Amino acid sequence: MISLQVVLLRLGLAVVLGILVGVERSLRQHSAGMRTNALVSLGCALFTIISGYSFTELLHLNHIQLDPTRIASYIVAGIGFLGGGAIYVLRDRERVKGLTTAAAIWVVAAIGMACGAGMLWEATIATLFAVIVLYPLHKFEKHFLPPCEEKQYRLQVHIAGGNTDNLLGTIYAMCAKKRLAIGSLEIKEEQAERMIVVICRARDIRLLAEALDLLRTLEGVSQVKMQVQDEWEQNM
Template identity: 30%
Template sequence: MNFELYIKLTFALFLGLLIGIDRQLKHKRLDINTTMVICVASCLITVISIESVTKFAVLGLTNRDPMRLAAQIVSGVGFLGAGIILRRNNDVISGLTSAAMIWAASGLGIAVGAGFYLEALYVAGLLLLAVNVLPHAIKRLGPVKLSQRDVSVKIVMEANYKLTDLIKTIEGKEQTGIEHNQKVMDIRHLKIKDLDSSFQQVELILAAPEKQFTSEIYYFIKRIDHVVSVEVEHL
């Protein structure tokens, strides 16, 4: 009985569990089951690919690549990653990190299957550090724009010539009777269209500070003159 094989599969299961727990805690579209299956299956295929060379090759007659099957894992698992990536109605793409973690889980399984235990464990630690610790540190220590998040806003307002004033007020470039919350919001995308002769619709993508509540943005815009309704969505 090959006990090393069972050790490899169990260790791959553990690393897949770590990746899955991280995604699950963040309520992403990638659960624990998926990452464990990917990691264990990748490990098994890698072991089979390596061991089959020794078992079935005939010296001097057979030319086999011990990592041939493992090479196909990297491309094949891309189909699973593509299924995680979503494109919403507002053209926002989500799920890229989870798709990358699927690909990484397969890589960990390959590494364990090839016998690189410490290397796989170290990379798993780096992955968790990369998605949980470093982004927050960079946002805290880096430029302000790194700590901003995108917010989609749809505004219906009375038809008038005050659209420029509305934009200036949102960006804080115009002093009004409304108390501004001192948190800078940048307009990244702007679309204006007429609903009818009485109303206009303004669609915005705002770059707002992460610490600013979405409700604050809603009430701030709601109090602006000539605004009839506001719809705010955190992207």
């Protein structure tokens, strides 16, 4: 059995490293913040210490076999339930949220297990890499990569005159050319003015802007308005 001082060192480092990973989640107001990650790391470290050192006195008994990796393997499987609880779906927008938080919990569990097994430098280095992935890499992704989050938009194509039926196919083709996923096309009349309402989804705002420019050049179109889903839902 390892000494109490070594146990305290490993558990203490596990808590500190868990807090470091959880700081970024807390700053971005995610449910699994510093306390959650610290507790996950601490628990995994303690389970690993129990698995590796707490049953050695039983080895002298007949028919007793000790597998120090058994509890650790259950940690890997069990942490998935906790991580899965952080994942949820925004059904109105068909988006999955919480994947990064769940992955952070999974990594923190591995860091805690490494601390419990005495791999302190390895756990510290893994924490450094995790913090880099969560914070600097997030900033890089946000500023230098095109947005990959698909949003829903409502386009109002106001018709000055003419046959709107002829415009439907043209509008659909233009949106498809700019890789906009069409949800619905609908002809409406408001205050003696006819318009075509297009519900679509787009990942790249630049392609959406190009589609709007093309729609404004169509014959018979007086103006084109755009609303993000949150905006038009507030006005309903």
